[in-house]
Amino acid sequence: MQSSKGKGKVIIISSPSGGGKTTICHKLLRKNKQWKFSVSCTTRQKRKGEKNGREYIFVDRPEFIGLRRQGFFAESARVHLHYYGTPCGPLDKVVNKGGVILLDVDVKGAASIKKKYPQSLSIFILPPSKAELKRRLKRRGTETKAQLDVRLNNAIAEMEQHNRFDYIIINKDINEAAAAADHMIKSWTVGVTHFGRNKSKAYSVYK
Numbered sequence: 001m002q003s004s005k006g007k008g009k010v011i012i013i014s015s016p017s018g019g020g021k022t023t024i025c026h027k028l029l030r031k032n033k034q035w036k037f038s039v040s041c042t043t044r045q046k047r048k049g050e051k052n053g054r055e056y057i058f059v060d061r062p063e064f065i066g067l068r069r070q071g072f073f074a075e076s077a078r079v080h081l082h083y084y085g086t087p088c089g090p091l092d093k094v095v096n097k098g099g100v101i102l103l104d105v106d107v108k109g110a111a112s113i114k115k116k117y118p119q120s121l122s123i124f125i126l127p128p129s130k131a132e133l134k135r136r137l138k139r140r141g142t143e144t145k146a147q148l149d150v151r152l153n154n155a156i157a158e159m160e161q162h163n164r165f166d167y168i169i170i171n172k173d174i175n176e177a178a179a180a181a182d183h184m185i186k187s188w189t190v191g192v193t194h195f196g197r198n199k200s201k202a203y204s205v206y207k
Ligand code: 5GP
Pocket: 014, 015, 016, 017, 040, 041, 044, 075, 076, 077, 079, 084, 085, 086, 104, 105, 106, 107, 108, 109, 110
């Protein structure tokens, strides 16, 4: 497993369910055709319109557990009621050979990836308010009432973790939020770095 220093750029995009990260990832990938998307494995059911190998690689639980045991995943987590895992292969390929890869993962996944790839960029997409988040989740209509409750409770817990990320985007307008993410990623890939108050760290690259 390649760790911090590599040629490629790892971009972590996270948000609570309904925060808008999937739509933002689609917009970024449509605009930047050379960027890759890390297709995760999941044990959840395929939704209408999803295609195996495109949004996710759909596997059953024993298969997932087998893959995890073989070290197939860079990280894996139980999210809501299912398992999700980021395959190492495509991620390491980009890190070693160059390019940009986007990861759409939950907060736990984001923390694990950041630990393994400290030079990754992490962006957290926040819905403008809890009430708006609730509205968006309901409008999506992909979950039963019980599943929706699980997602809502998890979302609120995840939102508390926003300050662990390099950048936060408040998603009031999806196009503006996607444009902001695009600028952030491009600035960062050409070397613009933010170290918060720890500016001395920025100088350390010249030593
Ligand atoms: P959904 O089932 O709505 O597609 O995704 C549920 C949650 O799982 C989202 O927060 C999504 O970002 C997260 N997720 C998707 N793939 C992975 C993964 O490989 N690892 C982790 N930790 N979370 C993931």
